[in-house]
Amino acid sequence: MGPSAAVWDQRASIGVTKDWNGIDQITLRNPRGASARVSLHGGQVISWRNDQGEELLFTSSKAIFKPPKAMRGGIQICFPQFxxxxxxxxxxxxxxxxxxxxxxxxxxxxxxxxxxxxxDLLFKPSEEDLKCWPHSFEFRLRVSLATDGNLAMISRIRNINGKPLNFSFAYHTYFSASDISEVRIEGLETLDYLDNLCQRERFTEQGDAVTFESEVDRVYLSSPSVIAVLDHEKKRTFVMRKEGLPDVVVWNPWEKKSKLMVDFGDEEYKQMLCVDGVVIERPIPLRPGEEWTGRLELSVVPSSYCSEPIDSHLRGL
Structure with missing residues (x-):
């Protein structure tokens, strides 16, 4: 997506370019060379790179970069329904x-x-939006890149309606993986989850980690504030910290479903997984004038396949 215009503020490490649809994208950079790119189409983070320039988020090679469809990949903002x-x-x-x-x-x-x-981005409903969801709100989103390369997203949703509203929410996050069969998720063990492949039947996680051998589409309930995604081949761990987001969705479409999605490669399920900080089991109620805040912070630390407690991955961060 080649830029057609660029304005750089070196002091603030912020750049603005336009994609081929003429929509602004904002690039954040830190002094060490890490970067993040955010599109005004959906407030979506479409790139997050470490200081070696390595892309940490997955984007499908068949992603459609044309409104109104959201691009398949990055971090999507799902509101007011997930x-x-x-x-x-x-x-x-x-x-x-x-x-x-x-x-x-x-x-x-x-x-x-x-x-x-x-x-800082802002989204307010249009008249068209109010016809399908008759609630006035202000949605403020801050996307930040720290000096250590950590990516953070803070969403603040205020009810400026004259009546209560309820919503569900997700940071729909596509992580890049070396090989899905070598990935494990720690922090969800012993939790109850709703299995979307079994009519949302409720189960309890029995494994000491979540691993992938077939399609997975689950909502883990009342999860801890820190989740770790370990990639054995890359010897790295994504650490997800979250506030105001009690649930976690884990998704990988596997082979059969991948072939049914027009904006997803047949074999790309091997190089990605979604681990989302979400509000889904109990939607957020907001009375007039009230505001909700949901925070997500992502970091990357070196790791080995020998599983260690999550706290060990956080020491030194």
Whole structure:
């Protein structure tokens, strides 16, 4: 997606380019060379690279880069609905709309900006949106890249309606993997989960980690605030920290379903997995004037296949 225009602010490590549809993309860089790229189409993070320039998020080679469809990959913002459990289109409409850059956002905690390159985005419903979901809201999103390369997303959703509203939410995150058969997820053991492959029947996780040998589509309930995704071949671990996001979705389409998706390669299930911080079992209720905040922070640490407690992956971060 070649830029047609570029404006760089070296002091703030922020760049703005346009994709081939003329939609702005914001690139955040830190002094060590790590970067993140955010599109105003859906407020979607479409790239996150470490200081060696290695892409950490998965994007399908067959992804469709054309509104209103969300691009298959990166980190999608799913609001006000995640999945097909409501009256709206799958995963809601926020990921399919054009967001704006907010010049003077309400203040956040100082630590949410200190030493970081960041951008603040705003999404408000159009008249068309209000017809299918009749609730007025303001959705503010801050995406930041820290000096250590950590990627953070803070969503604040305020009800400016005259009546209560309820919503579900997800940071739909596509991680890049070397080989899905060599990946394990720690932090979900002993949890109950809803299995979307079994009519959302409820089960309890029996393994000491989640591994992949076939299609997986699960909602893990009341999960801890830290989840680790270990990639044996890459010898690295993605660490996900989250607040306000009680549930976790784990998804890999495997071979059969991959062949049914037009914007996904037949063999690409081997190089990706989705691990999403979500609110799904108990939707968020907001009374008029109330605001909800959901935070996600992603980091990468070296690891070995010898499983260690999650806390050991966090020491030194």
């Amino acid at each position: 999945g097909n459990c409501g009256s709206l289109e799958q995963h809601g409409f926020a990921r399919n709309k054009i967001w704006t850059i907010e010049d003077n956002p309400p203040p956040l905690h100082p630590n949410d900006a200190k030493g970081k390159a960041y951008i």
